[in-house]
Structures are given as structure tokens and as C-alpha cells.
Amino acid sequence: AKNGDRSENGDYLYGKKRLREIDRRIRFLTKRLEIAEVTDPSVHHGGDQVFFGATVTYADDEGEERTITIKGIDEADNQQGEVSWISPIARTLLRARVGDVLQLPTPAGVREIEVLEVAYPAPE
Missing domain, CATH: 1.20.5 (Single alpha-helices involved in coiled-coils or other helix-helix interfaces)
Structure with missing residues (x-):
């Protein structure tokens, strides 16, 4: 009752x-x-092109440098500088190379970013 x-x-x-x-x-x-698919980002170690698992340093049009790591949807932690591969920044960076200047769509308008460095974990 x-x-x-x-x-x-x-x-x-x-x-x-x-x-x-x-x-x-x-x-x-x-x-x-x-x-689910297990991927090994270390196969790209030493490369200069951005793929899944890359740690990318880029500069925006105001000169501010940022470093992000492209991860899976469930792994990404924005507080640790990890972004999902489907985020706008990751989709813009994928397949880019060091030195490329890219157009990043944002709510405030399109911004230019330049890829400064691409790193992958070393193979075990």
C-alpha cells in the first residue's frame, strides 16, 4: 500500500x-x-598525414596552437585533448598533411587552421 x-x-x-x-x-x-574494429595507430608512425589515432598540433588563424588526439566516439575525452573522429575539427584534419592550411567550419564562421605536426605512438 x-x-x-x-x-x-x-x-x-x-x-x-x-x-x-x-x-x-x-x-x-x-x-x-x-x-567494433581494433586499429593500431602505430602503423602510421613517422608519417606526416593525419589518420585515426594521430596526435595533431595545429595553429588557428589567431596564431593559437592546440594539440589534439583523434580517438573513437567512446574513447574521446575533451578534457584530455582527445576528440572524436566525427567531430568537426577531426573531420577537417583527417587526410591532411603537415603544412596544409584547412578551412574549419565553426558556428562563428569559417576559420583557417594550419597543421604544424602529426605524431603517432611508436610501435611496440
């Missing part, structure tokens, strides 16, 4: 709803695991 009208089985209905949410999340994560 303390959980509401017993004739409606509030706890039972809430439990079923919660179980459906959990099942939906399990299906989502299972599908993500099935299509």
Missing part, C-alpha cells in the same frame, strides 16, 4: 519498464561490439 494502489501493480509495471530499458541498452551495446 505504501507504493500506491495495489490494483495497478505499480512496482511490477515499473520493474517491467526498467527491464525493457536495460534490454534495449544491452542490444545497443551488443551491436556496437559486433561492428
Whole structure:
């Protein structure tokens, strides 16, 4: 009685709803695991072109330098300078080379950035 009208089985209905949410999340994560691909960014070690896993240093049109690492959607941590490969900055940088000047679309308008350095982890 303390959980509401017993004739409606509030706890039972809430439990079923919660179980459906959990099942939906399990299906989502299972599908993500099935299509997941392990990549090794160290195969590009020593290269000057930007691919997945690269640590890129670039300068914007105001001369400010920034360093980011291009990671997967679930791995990216903006506080650590890691961006998702689908972010606007990463999509602009992908396939660029050191010295390229690129057009970065931002909410405030298009900005120019220049790729200064590209680094990959050393092979083990």
C-alpha cells in the first residue's frame, strides 16, 4: 500500500519498464561490439598525414596552437585533448598533411587552421 494502489501493480509495471530499458541498452551495446574494429595507430608512425589515432598540433588563424588526439566516439575525452573522429575539427584534419592550411567550419564562421605536426605512438 505504501507504493500506491495495489490494483495497478505499480512496482511490477515499473520493474517491467526498467527491464525493457536495460534490454534495449544491452542490444545497443551488443551491436556496437559486433561492428567494433581494433586499429593500431602505430602503423602510421613517422608519417606526416593525419589518420585515426594521430596526435595533431595545429595553429588557428589567431596564431593559437592546440594539440589534439583523434580517438573513437567512446574513447574521446575533451578534457584530455582527445576528440572524436566525427567531430568537426577531426573531420577537417583527417587526410591532411603537415603544412596544409584547412578551412574549419565553426558556428562563428569559417576559420583557417594550419597543421604544424602529426605524431603517432611508436610501435611496440
